[in-house]
Each structure stands twice: as C-alpha cells, then as structure tokens.
Amino acid sequence: MQLNRIVNFHKTIGDKTRIQIIALLKDGPLHGQAIAGKLGLTPPTISYHITKLRENDIIFQRRDKNTIYFHLNEKKLELMAQAILMIGGEKELDPFKVDDVEKYKVIQNFLDADGKLKTIPAQRKKKLIILEHLVKGLEKGRTYSEIEINEHIKQFHEDYATIRREFIICQFMFRQNGEYELNPKEMWLI
Amino acid sequence: MQLNRIVNFHKTIGDKTRIQIIALLKDGPLHGQAIAGKLGLTPPTISYHITKLRENDIIFQRRDKNTIYFHLNEKKLELMAQAILMIGGEKELDPFKVDDVEKYKVIQNFLDADGKLKTIPAQRKKKLIILEHLVKGLEKGRTYSEIEINEHIKQFHEDYATIRREFIICQFMFRQNGEYELNPKEMWLI
DNA sequence: CATCTAATTAGATTATAATCTAATTAGATA
DNA sequence: TATCTAATTAGATTATAATCTAATTAGATG
Numbered sequence: 486m487q488l489n490r491i492v493n494f495h496k497t498i499g500d501k502t503r504i505q506i507i508a509l510l511k512d513g514p515l516h517g518q519a520i521a522g523k524l525g526l527t528p529p530t531i532s533y534h535i536t537k538l539r540e541n542d543i544i545f546q547r548r549d550k551n552t553i554y555f556h557l558n559e560k561k562l563e564l565m566a567q568a569i570l571m572i573g574g575e576k577e578l579d580p581f582k583v584d585d586v587e588k589y590k591v592i593q594n595f596l597d598a599d600g601k602l603k604t605i606p607a608q609r610k611k612k613l614i615i616l617e618h619l620v621k622g623l624e625k626g627r628t629y630s631e632i633e634i635n636e637h638i639k640q641f642h643e644d645y646a647t648i649r650r651e652f653i654i655c656q657f658m659f660r661q662n663g664e665y666e667l668n669p670k671e672m673w674l675i
Numbered sequence: 676m677q678l679n680r681i682v683n684f685h686k687t688i689g690d691k692t693r694i695q696i697i698a699l700l701k702d703g704p705l706h707g708q709a710i711a712g713k714l715g716l717t718p719p720t721i722s723y724h725i726t727k728l729r730e731n732d733i734i735f736q737r738r739d740k741n742t743i744y745f746h747l748n749e750k751k752l753e754l755m756a757q758a759i760l761m762i763g764g765e766k767e768l769d770p771f772k773v774d775d776v777e778k779y780k781v782i783q784n785f786l787d788a789d790g791k792l793k794t795i796p797a798q799r800k801k802k803l804i805i806l807e808h809l810v811k812g813l814e815k816g817r818t819y820s821e822i823e824i825n826e827h828i829k830q831f832h833e834d835y836a837t838i839r840r841e842f843i844i845c846q847f848m849f850r851q852n853g854e855y856e857l858n859p860k861e862m863w864l865i
Numbered sequence: 866c867a868t869c870t871a872a873t874t875a876g877a878t879t880a881t882a883a884t885c886t887a888a889t890t891a892g893a894t895a
Numbered sequence: 896t897a898t899c900t901a902a903t904t905a906g907a908t909t910a911t912a913a914t915c916t917a918a919t920t921a922g923a924t925g
Contacts, residue, residue, distance in 0.1 A: 488694060496689030498759070500683050508678075508762050517872060532873055549871055551923055552922055566756040569688070572698050598921080692883080707902060720884055722903055741893055741900055
C-alpha cells in the first residue's frame with residue numbers, strides 16, 4: 486500500500502534526532518559513535534534511529550574493519566520529495582513496484598555480512614532490487630570511467646563485468662563514448 | 676529554527692489519518708463531518724487532526740453559513756517537498772523569513788471571525804503574510820481576468836483595487852495584457 | 866584464542882500522540 | 896430569543912515512540 490510507504494517515510498523524518506542525523510550525513514558518511522558524540526546521545530539510541538532510517542532506505546552502510554559507516558541515500562530523499570505531491574493520485578501501475586521491507590529482505594538474502602554479493606539474483610525483480618542497491622553511493626549527474634565503475638562494483642563482487650553490463654541493460658546507467666553515467670530517472674521500483 | 680519547521684511538517688504528515696485527509700482534500704474542499712464520515716472517525720478526532728494540519732499551514736478554511744470547508748494548501752506541499760532536499764544547508768538568509776506560528780498569529784489579528792480582512796497591515800512583513808493568505812485558493816499556472824481577481828478579493832475586503840495592486844507590487848501576481856497570473860515562485864516568506 | 870572495539874538487542878522508563886465520550890461554544894435561522 | 900447544526904474543547908484512556916543502562920554479539924587483531 487503506497488499510503489503506508491508515504492506515512493512511514495514522513496514519520497521517520499518527522500523526528501528531530503533523525504533529521505539531525507540526516508543533516509550530519511549530508512557532509513559525508515560517519516560511524517555510530519561519531520554521530521552519538523555529535524548529538525549528545527548514547528550509541529544504542531543512535532542504533533535505534535539508524536534502524537528506522539535504514540528500514541526506510543534513507544541511509545545505507547559500508548563496513549571498514551570494525552567500523553560501520555553510515556551513508557545518506559540522497560536519491561531516496563529526492564524521490565520522496567516528489568511523492569508528497571502525488572498523495573491521493575496513486576495508481577499502483579507497475580508490477581515491479583515493491584516496498585522497502587521487501588527490498589530489505591532481498592538485500593539481506595543476497596549480501597553476506599560484509600555487504601558482499603553472494604550471487605546475482607536470477608529473478609528480474611530481485612535482480613533490480615540488488616542493482617539498485619549497488620548503485621547507491623554513485624553520484625547522479627557525474628560521469629565515471631569504466632575503471633571507476635569496475636572498482637565500485639568490486640566492493641561487492643568479483644565479476645564486475647557482468648554487473649556493469651546489467652547496469653546498462655536494466656538502465657541503471659548509460660554509457661556514452663566510454664563514460665558511464667547514472668540514469669537520472671530513478672523510479673525503478675517505486 | 677528551520678529544523679523545527681521541517682520536523683513539525685513531517686511529523687504532521689507522518690500520520691495515516693492526516694495523509695488520508697490530505698488525499699480527500701486533493702479532490703476539493705470538504706467540511707468536518709464529511710471527513711469524519713469518510714474516514715470512520717468522530718468529529719472531535721477530525722478537529723484534532725485539522726488543528727495540526729492548520730498549524731502547519733497545510734490546510735486553510737472558509738466558512739459558508741454554519742459549515743466550515745477545509746481546503747488543501749497545495750502550495751505548502753510543493754514548498755516543503757523542496758525543503759527536504761535542503762536539510763543541513765540552512766542559511767537563514769532572508770530577514771522576512773517567518774514561521775507558521777507567527778503567520779498564524781498575524782492572520783488571527785487581521786482577519787475577523789468571518790475571515791474578512793479588518794485592515795491592511797502597514798508593516799511590510801505583516802502585509803506579506805496577509806497577502807500570502809489572500810492568494811491561497813488561487814491556482815498556480817492559471818490566468819484570471821481582472822473581474823475574477825476582484826471577486827476573489829471581495830471575499831475578504833471591499834477595497835479590491837488596493838489589494839489587487841498590492842498583489843502586483845509585492846509580486847504575488849503578474850499582469851500581462853489584462854490577465855492576472857500567480858507568481859509560480861512562491862518562496863516569499865519561507 | 867583472548868581481548869579489544871563498535872554495534873546491536875533486551876528490558877525498563879518516560880514522554881508523546883491518537884482517539885473516544887461528554888460538555889461547550891459559535892453561528893444561523895425560525 | 897429559542898433552537899438547530901457544526902465545530903471545538905476538556906478530560907480520560909490507550910497506543911506509540913524515544914531514550915537510557917546493562918547485557919550481548921560480531922569482527923579485528925595481538
């Protein structure tokens with residue numbers, strides 16, 4: 486139900502602590518203790534809020550040794566900014582529409598604890614969810630060389646060539662004279 | 676504090692009942708009992724939610740005899756949709772920036788119980804708040820004849836000519852060969 | 866494998882928020 | 896002015912949510 490998605494998103498960002506976390510992450514990723522320190526709250530409290538933000542796909546995370554860095558998913562904010570205007574006009578047109586809980590489950594299933602991709606999903610819908618996850622962190626409107634894309638993908642999977650091809654086939658990215666760029670239209674699964 | 680404004684806005688629309696009210700009002704104004712009926716809730720509950728929506732300038736109201744019709748302030752939704760993206764980048768640049776509580780007070784002071792304008796404020800800031808209030812209900816992107824604008828203003832005040840002129844001077848509207856149109860940029864007081 | 870660091874979960878407490886019924890207010894009209 | 900209609904306020908109840916301390920888990924590293 487589209488309505489619940491919108492309600493949950495706004496309930497999530499309708500909290501001072503969580504807006505502060507978003508504001509902090511605007512300037513780049515941070516780990517939990519850093520956030521707790523800056524906001525004068527305890528790590529469990531931050532965990533609590535981070536969980537809500539993550540469940541709503543507003544942040545994602547990358548581990549570096551013992552430390553988990555939280556990143557803002559700016560794309561989601563842009564997307565939901567638009568969604569306010571569509572309240573009441575929901576049509577549920579796209580069969581590939583999927584909610585955040587479902588996305589979350591698929592991501593859990595296909596990534597191991599390191600955030601490495603175990604296998605590439607065969608089912609189209611699941612594959613789209615995973616590809617969407619893998620382009621998080623790439624900037625919209627910026628061009629990348631093939632080498633940069635390969636490096637980015639290698640964080641998740643050895644077989645960068647296949648995944649790079651999937652990015653193009655599924656239109657998450659465009660290639661133009663050897664340069665890669667994110668598809669600015671990012672409504673794939675919403 | 677800009678942060679609180681954003682938090683309150685999202686807290687307000689982060690509620691299923693209130694999103695449903697917004698969705699209903701997308702199709703045109705309704706009175707309290709009608710909303711209560713459609714949502715299966717009691718009038719006091721609707722009053723409670725309406726108060727929150729009104730405090731955040733998401734709806735406004737017009738009385739017709741005994742019945743108060745609630746209207747959606749679509750401009751506010753568009754405005755706040757943009758605001759999500761500016762979290763963390765607040766500068767507080769404009770001295771005419773003003774919060775919803777302040778607006779609300781000014782509107783209370785200058786309008787009588789019927790919603791009629793008692794006097795036109797002399798102070799610029801207050802005048803802007805009132806003019807902004809008076810253009811609520813006009814559609815963006817649509818053109819109006821002078822007669823239509825006059826009629827619209829007469830709902831609030833006899834001296835439509837002065838107010839019509841203020842709309843132009845303060846750039847709430849543009850005039851082009853006898854037709855009037857709302858200024859699509861509507862960030863006046865935010 | 867013992868230990869360190871960072872994050873999360875469990876459980877309790879406190880603070881907010883949503884909803885109802887009953888009482889009250891405000892305006893319209895016979 | 897008496898009465899009707901619609902909306903709001905008061906007060907109580909119940910449900911959610913935010914935060915803490917203490918305990919636990921997961922990885923990294925000597």
